[in-house]
Amino acid sequence: MTLEEIADFIGINCQEKKEITGLNTLLDSNENQLTFLENKKYLSDLKNTKAAAVLVTSENASEVPNGTIALICDEPYLNLAKISKLFAPNVVEMDGEKPLIGGGTKVMPNVYIGKDSVVGSDCTIMAGVFIGDNVKIGNNTIIYPNVTIYRDCVVGNDCIIHAGTVIGSDGFGFANTKDGKYIKIYQNGNVTIGNDVEIGANCAIDRAVFKSTIIEDGARLDNLVHIAHNCKIGRGSILTGQVGLAGSTILNAYVVMGGQSATAGHLEIAPFTTIAARGGVTKSITEPKKSWAGFPLFEHKQWLKLQGKISNLLK
Amino acid sequence: MTLEEIADFIGINCQEKKEITGLNTLLDSNENQLTFLENKKYLSDLKNTKAAAVLVTSENASEVPNGTIALICDEPYLNLAKISKLFAPNVVEMDGEKPLIGGGTKVMPNVYIGKDSVVGSDCTIMAGVFIGDNVKIGNNTIIYPNVTIYRDCVVGNDCIIHAGTVIGSDGFGFANTKDGKYIKIYQNGNVTIGNDVEIGANCAIDRAVFKSTIIEDGARLDNLVHIAHNCKIGRGSILTGQVGLAGSTILNAYVVMGGQSATAGHLEIAPFTTIAARGGVTKSITEPKKSWAGFPLFEHKQWLKLQGKISNLLK
Amino acid sequence: MTLEEIADFIGINCQEKKEITGLNTLLDSNENQLTFLENKKYLSDLKNTKAAAVLVTSENASEVPNGTIALICDEPYLNLAKISKLFAPNVVEMDGEKPLIGGGTKVMPNVYIGKDSVVGSDCTIMAGVFIGDNVKIGNNTIIYPNVTIYRDCVVGNDCIIHAGTVIGSDGFGFANTKDGKYIKIYQNGNVTIGNDVEIGANCAIDRAVFKSTIIEDGARLDNLVHIAHNCKIGRGSILTGQVGLAGSTILNAYVVMGGQSATAGHLEIAPFTTIAARGGVTKSITEPKKSWAGFPLFEHKQWLKLQGKISNLLK
Known part of the structure; x- marks a missing residue:
């Protein structure tokens, strides 16, 4: 154009x-x-x-x-x-090649695989899975039932995606008109997942508005985790149940986030950071290997001390 | 009867x-x-x-x-x-008319559409979608894979429902017997969604016990949002990731709720209210256009001031 | 071996x-x-x-x-x-008997039921449901669309499982190698659900690493609830929307957990305990019939008093 x-x-x-x-x-x-x-x-x-x-x-x-x-x-x-x-590409491509399925890959009934998609060898694609157009999936990956992978996404080798998880849904983006209408910003990027990644059940990982939402090699996500558009989950990071990340936040390698913890958007978190359960991160964390807790966030030891002080108010 | x-x-x-x-x-x-x-x-x-x-x-x-x-x-x-x-109506109707599908609507494989249902024109109903009996869907609406819409629900024109979302599941309602058994209150209402509504992935929006759970025109819901029975989400409201609303709460027009924020049940929230991330609303908010934060909830500026006072306890 | x-x-x-x-x-x-x-x-x-x-x-x-x-x-x-x-058993069994389906049970289209599985009588198995190998489902149970039940799990009589819920996904378990790789601990247990249990939409209930994750008779789970591996949800317990339980925690009978509340792992919670919305439990609760709130957790009355003291800091 x-x-x-x-x-x-x-x-x-x-x-x-x-x-x-x-x-x-x-x-x-x-x-x-x-x-x-x-x-x-x-x-x-x-x-x-x-x-x-x-x-x-x-x-x-x-x-x-x-x-x-x-x-x-x-x-x-x-x-x-x-x-x-x-x-924005078509929601469903009309043209394009039939998907390529590698040797040793088992595709169960009621699976849809879109145009121009490639599934590697020795994968298991279970019943009810949807794989959109132009998706690439590596070798030896297991996709459990009723997972949805939107068009253009990439999943590596040796991954496990548990049931009900959605990969590549639209990021939450829109502009306001002066009369209170929202105009959708089409999310023309994708999600790219590395090798040896395991993702729990009923997670939602949004595609990027531009370029890619990235989950690097070895990351582990538990159930019901929300990853907004354009985030990057660093190598070996661990996100436990019900964690939520707002858009464009970068976790460097080996970040650990406890249950129901969350981050605001557009932050960067240093390698080997630990966020305790329910921790809420609203500023970037630049120093690696530290532990944090609470909302607002404190260093974990300080947070524990602060809770002691707070409970003293009852005396 | x-x-x-x-x-x-x-x-x-x-x-x-x-x-x-x-x-x-x-x-x-x-x-x-x-x-x-x-x-x-x-x-x-x-x-x-x-x-x-x-x-x-x-x-x-x-x-x-x-x-x-x-x-x-x-x-x-x-x-x-x-x-x-x-x-309670039948879980699955035996009788009734074949669904009507409008011109230009694309229905992918592995879709189920129930009796007496109507899907408008120029819609895309993707693979694995379940549309129950007596559902009405407007024109130009996209329903992504593995969405479930329970019987009797209504979705308007120009809507986008992302993968895995459930619309019309039973509200959480039961009465106790004296010997500790729960008797289900059948949720005989529905969910009614207006026009130009976008709902993220893996949300759960419960049907009303009586009448309708309502999502008005232009509302935007992010991923993993929980809407309990008989809520009303006002026109143009924005609910970000992992927000939860308890039953019968009314959001008026253009309410914005940050990530993981929540409300108790049976509240009413004034138009143009903003609830910051993690805010927990336990009382109705009557004055419009204010910002709130925290749990318990404070006006946002007061909450920030309070957090300063709290952190002073460490000194 | x-x-x-x-x-x-x-x-x-x-x-x-x-x-x-x-x-x-x-x-x-x-x-x-x-x-x-x-x-x-x-x-x-x-x-x-x-x-x-x-x-x-x-x-x-x-x-x-x-x-x-x-x-x-x-x-x-x-x-x-x-x-x-x-x-670890096979992800999908190649051998084994065709599933047995009881009289009066309705199985809708696009349903997969695995080898050696048994579904009782008078059940409704709705479209898009996946029931893995060697699953046992009792009588008069309704499984709503796009539910996934992994292999070896057990669901009792008179249960209702709402759409999109996942039962039996792998618990979040792995061991670290010295060079920062995670080795999966295969979750060879199952989930066992009693009679008269209702589970909301888009929940995730993980299978046990050994033995069973257990949901006892009469329990009620709302939407988007996360139950980690090896938990036990006692008889008649009520878990409202977006509750999360970490691994191996035991709720005794008739525990009530409010919206977005959570527990750490390896705890035991006494019968008839109430945890208010957003409560975060990090220690076992031994005394029955008490109400708790907050994170850190306090007795509910103490928590309310403490919030009064905290808000006094603004004066």
């Missing part, structure tokens, strides 16, 4: 015929992608963007670097949302 | 042949419905009931208004539970 | 030909089972074991009782994990 067509779609004028292949963030966009600036906090990213074009208000248009075209509009984020629909 | 038959079923005497069509609350019952009074708190409702008959203890029988028949018994709530089974 | 073969599998020497039929804890092992001692806390259990053999470090080998063979190794727990795979 050309920039001209995109501009036309949102009702602004631009005669550039440049072909745009997708949407992305300021820093991750390549020379064929369109990006946006809504929040002045990211002005420095704007200066470093390599994007073909950027949706930007007139106020910030002068900061757009050479080589990037400014699409000047009043509500860049809302327009990005509208445009995201243009790049 | 006549009142006489109902009375006979619970072992009390009543010779009225009046036809009863269902059960309802004191205030919502019409002249063909049966209601009950267990808790004296609702005596004023009893005085205003239009019900055909009311299950009531002898102590409160004198308060039953003219035109309503008193069915006097020791345990009105327990008897209501027993009677609720008489009005 | 003989002890010699097992020892060989983990690279230690033992020439005993004794046939081993499975793995179990120190106290529950019978004379044909293998057990392990990792933590000195259980030395007294070691002295009382009736196991055929025990994985034990050289340091503790002298405490192994007569009649039990010591398999001396450096990392007993890690070796137990490795051995657990040898005793």
Whole structure:
């Protein structure tokens, strides 16, 4: 789709015929992608963007670097949302190749596997599983019944996905119009799961808005865990029952999160961090190998001491 | 079913042949419905009931208004539970018409659509979806794989329901017998979802005991959200991951609830209220447009101040 | 499998030909089972074991009782994990008898019922349900759509299992290697559910590592409840929405847990205990019929008083 067509779609004028292949963030966009600036906090990213074009208000248009075209509009984020629909793949592909299923793989009844998908060898795909279009699954992986894997997702070798889990559902993203309507930001990324990952029952792992939600090798997720879009779960991390992660949060390697603990979005948590059960993380944790607890969060020892102080109030 | 038959079923005497069509609350019952009074708190409702008959203890029988028949018994709530089974529709209808599927609607394999159900035009019903009997689904709605929609529920136009979500499961309702047995209160209501609603993966939205659990136009629910019976989610409300609502709570328009926040039952929350992540609401909120946090709940600014005071205890 | 073969599998020497039929804890092992001692806390259990053999470090080998063979190794727990795979049944049985379905039972389309399974009479098994191999289901039980019941589990009479719930998924168990790899402990137990149990939508109830996760007669579980491996939910207990139990915790009869409340693992909670919404239990509760709240947990009245004291900090 050309920039001209995109501009036309949102009702602004631009005669550039440049072909745009997708949407992305300021820093991750390549020379064929369109990006946006809504929040002045990211002005420095704007200066470093390599994007073909950027949706930007007139106020910030002068900061757009050479080589990037400014699409000047009043509500860049809302327009990005509208445009995201243009790049959304079909919910169900009509064309494409029959799925490839590797040798030794057992596919039970009532399984759906979409177009252009590949399942490796020696897997077990149990009854009621849905594997969407263009999904790649490695070797020796077990997918338990009634799991749903949305289109374009990737699952590695030697994984176990327990029943009812959903991989690749849409991240929770929308822009507001002035009259209180929400415009969906189509989540055109995917979920990429490494090797030797085990995921419990009835989890929900959202696909990325751009690029990938990532679960690295060796991670272990218990039941009813919620992973929002664009998170990264580092190698060997352990997330126990009912943990919830808001969007774009990065767990580095070997982070352990206790039951019902949670993080806010856009955080980074240092390797070998432990969050106790019910801990609620609202700021990034930069120092590795420490234990934290509570909401607000304290170092675990401090939290225990604080609870003693609090209970003294009863005396 | 006549009142006489109902009375006979619970072992009390009543010779009225009046036809009863269902059960309802004191205030919502019409002249063909049966209601009950267990808790004296609702005596004023009893005085205003239009019900055909009311299950009531002898102590409160004198308060039953003219035109309503008193069915006097020791345990009105327990008897209501027993009677609720008489009005429960079949789990699976044997008779009824084949479902109607609108033009342009794609129904994938391994989908079940029940008797007397109607799916509008231009919908996508993905593999593994269960749509029960007498369900109505509007136009241009996408239902992702392995979603279950129980009988009698209604979903509007332009909705997106993500994989694994359950709509219309029974509300959590039962009465106790004196010897510690629970008698199920059959949940004979439904769930009604408006237009332009998006619901995340692996949510659970219970049907009403009477009437409807309601999700109004434009609402957005993230993953793993729990909505108990008879709640109402107001227009444009946003419920993020792992939020839980207890029964009969009303969110007015544009309420925002952060991750893992929750409400007790039978509350009403004013329009444009924001509940921060982990907030726990135990009283109704009457003033609109305020932000709240914590459990117990405080105004957000007060909560932040309080956390500062609490952490000072460590000094 | 003989002890010699097992020892060989983990690279230690033992020439005993004794046939081993499975793995179990120190106290529950019978004379044909293998057990392990990792933590000195259980030395007294070691002295009382009736196991055929025990994985034990050289340091503790002298405490192994007569009649039990010591398999001396450096990392007993890690070796137990490795051995657990040898005793894991097939994910899907190839042989075995066709399932038996009782009279009056309705099985809807797109249902899978495994080998050697038995479904009683007058049940309703709705579309999309998966019932694994060697499952036993009693009479008059309703299983709603897209429920998954893993192999070897047992469900009683007069039960209702709501849509999307998973019964018998693997407990969250693994041992660490020194180089940061997790070795799965195969969960060779099952889930056993009594009579007259109702379980809400999208719950996850893990199978036991050894023996059974147990849900006793009359229990009621709401939606999105997480029960970890080897828990026992006592008769008539009530677990409301989004409750989570960590492994091996025992609720005695008629325990009530409010919304989003949780327990740590390896606890025992006295009969008729009430845990308020959001309560977090980290120690066993020995006195019956008391009410508790908060995290850390206090008696409910004390917790309310404490919240008053805390809010006074704002003055």
